[in-house]
Amino acid sequence: EAEVAQSPRYKITEKSQAVAFWCDPISGHATLYWYRQILGQGPELLVQFQDESVVDDSQLPKDRFSAERLKGVDSTLKIQPAELGDSAMYLCASSLVPGGYGYTFGSGTRLTVV
């Protein structure tokens, strides 16, 4: 069964350092999402891509977060500088089309900022 690949699985970084997460969606999936899940809460959308274009980044803290999906395949989410409040699970998901049919999530990257 096809999977959404994410790396690293776990990341510990110091406050004010830069950190990056990588996501490889299911082959052929044009829509890619990054969600952030704070412990004890539901995931919240950070950014949505359609191919290489950003469709929705209204909840992305643009002063410190950036996301790119060059060539419309894999994607990188970066935080610089990291803050204590960024500690969370970062989940990537992809879908074949941007439809409301549910999509496939990766296993996530657990970030701890110390």
Added chain:
Amino acid sequence: AQSVTQLGSHVSVSEGALVLLRCNYSSSVPPYLFWYVQYPNQGLQLLLKYTSAATLVKGINGFEAEFKKSETSFHLTKPSAHMSDAAEYFCAVSGGTGTASKLTFGTGTRLQVTL
């Protein structure tokens, strides 16, 4: 805009007992509704989805949910709980396509299954 309310952050049932996890939604457009399960330090796995077809939706692992428009509810049930069902469950809603395809999640319900 869409929102989801999950009633009960923790639910405990005995093995073999009925599982009922409650979800109420709010949506300005016909909603698509989903239930996901999450095990510790894992991603989200889709249990089932409602996309305007049959109101009673059957999913994996014996779970099902019924869409009730009049009650704006989409409660998740399973007739007989198994120890392996212990996990966090999230109800989510989306508005359909494009930017409306983003999922808005509830705060989750942790299901505990006891012997």
